[in-house]
Amino acid sequence: MAAGRRATGLSVAQQERIDHAVAQCREQNGLDVSVVVGDLRITDLSRFRDAAETLHAALGERAHGAVLLLVAPGQRRVEVVTGPAARRRVPDRVAALAVLSMTSAFAGGDLAGGVVDGLRQLAEAAGKRAAIPAPPSAHAALVPAGH
């Protein structure tokens, strides 16, 4: 990149905002959400959905009732994957609306804001449920490019 000044990732403040939004979904809506921000190591973008579903399956036992939000800033793709149980609480129609508002935020350069807004929309659709405990890895964990 000629400019030499590149986006280096999420700032600490942005990560905290996303962490907070994820925790709120669990505590106030009893909705197990998980967020990945980063590009997938795939060249064929038609396999993006496939790769996202693999990441969702990687949630293991949680996957059935979990929502995975995958944001690939470099590939400019966002994917919402819902497990069978989560899908009853977050219908595809709601996910599509959340995606719509997220893409407009991302296009404007607001990654964390888009994620937080999207999660809020998913959580509102899911309604209130008893809080679920924090996942084993509650805080942002660096992972090598997925899949």
Add this chain to the structure above:
Amino acid sequence: MSRDRTARDGPTARDLSEEPVSRAVTRVATAAVTVTVTVLVTTLLTAAPALAEDIVGPLEGADPGEGLGPAATLLLFVVAPAAAYLLIAAVVLLPGAVRANRYRPAEGWSADPVWFAGPVDADAAIAHADRGDVTRGGAHGSW
């Protein structure tokens, strides 16, 4: 009641008929007094400083006091403007510098992926991911 009004109207009407001359005289006299007083007061006030020199002492600038030393001169004409320049520059440039790290869709993304509320060992979890025979829902988009 009506008689009262008539009684009051009577003199008023008579006054009005006699008024023109005396009222015109009064108006001219008032104007003359006003102009005279104004001119006198203005003249006296503007002339007063010249007359008052002996009373209030030397005029402004007659006793300039000590000049600025080199240090004070530098402070006043070099350091202070430079400080003001730097302060304004900082106020203008800092917000942009802070936001320089923001995401720009056209510039790509070089950071490693971050997984919020993901599995403890993401690598192992992905390697052993079992997608099973379930239909997953969701949505996707691009920008």
